[in-house]
Amino acid sequence: MSAIQQQKRRLFFALWPGAAERAALAAWQPPLRELCGGRIMRPDTLHLTLVFLGEVAEHRLQAACLAAQEADFRRFDLQLATAHYWGHNHIVYATPAAVPAALAALAGGLEHGLRRHGFHFEQRPYKPHVTLLRNAKRSDADLPPMPAVRWPVHDFVLVQSLSGAQGAHYEVLARFGRRSTGE
Structure with a gap:
């Protein structure tokens, strides 16, 4: 194998929020950290x-x-309305109350296409979420209701995860789904 074929990248496909959605999700983090501790995701x-x-x-x-x-x-609208705690991996995350059919179809169709192209990855039930806190410890209090975040989804991205002194950072390599006409 050549050196190029041996180089690897840590990749994932994702929905990438715009500035407004990112700011709205970041506003959830301080009150959730008050209850659960942990590290706020940048x-x-x-x-x-x-x-x-x-x-x-x-x-x-x-x-x-x-x-x-x-x-x-x-295209679809994603409504993130609730925060939950996952004890097995100690995260607090935002999730939709109901998974939009277009999101489930996109994730399932993407998995199917990737398998057809010879990719192997862990297969498990799809649970869409945005991680807000890591290393969280659940308190006895319920997680507070959060202001709903409306996220108009116009595209999805291929992302490379890179490790650095500041922790992981992500580089968007390609966008898919948005029409070139400016839609």
Whole structure:
């Protein structure tokens, strides 16, 4: 194998919030941290994962992009209305009260296309969420109601996860679903 084929990138597909949605989600973090402790996720890292691929050989990027282009993407609104705590991984996250059909279809279709293109990844029931806090410890108090965040979803992205001194940071490699006419 050549050196290019041996290089790998840690990749995932995600919904990437705009500035308004990112600010609204970040506003949830301080009151939730008051109850649960933990580490607030940096606003620039907030996202909703569609499919986590993990380590992917550099030469497979084009196949991943092709699978994304083949996915049946339709614009939709995502309403994030509640915060929950996951004890097994100690996170607090935002989630929709109901999963929009277009989101479930996108995640399922993307998984199917990626498998057709020879990608292997962990398969588990899809639970859309945006991680807000890590290393949280649940208090006895219920998590407070949060102001709903309306997120108009116009596209989805392929993201590379990079590690640095400040922790993980993400680089958007490609966008899919938005029409080139400016829609």
